[in-house]
Amino acid sequence: QVQLVESGGGLVQAGGSLRLSCLASVDTSRISAMSWSRQNPGNTRELVAQISRGGSTGYADSVKGRFTISRDNAKNTVDLQMNSLKPEDTGVYYCHAAVIGGGLNHYWGQGTQVTVSS
Secondary structure, X not given: OOOEEEEOOEXXXXXXXXXXXXXXXXXXXXXXXXXXXXXXXOOOEEEEEEEEOOOOEEEOOOOOOOEEEEEEOOOOEEEEEEOOOOHHHOEEEEEEEEEEOOOEEXXXXXXXXXXXXX
């Protein structure tokens, strides 16, 4: 079983920054893409940012210019740098990996709480 472990969540004031990290228990050569999604207090889920094995990135309109996703293939990690945080960024953030193996297999971490106060 592939395991994804998130860290870096916490409580921060609006305008502050947090850096989330996701450690994968599988070599990144087997991962076609990784992403971060979030579930807000209203239980709405959305894709926040994604990065392919080739390094291409994509972001939700709501976080463009504020969040940056990156991969460190040597360490099997994907990070999400979150700047200029807003209260609406509050939620549980989940790491996702699409793993190559007889097609794509999808895995999610347990999530890490991010709370942004006004």
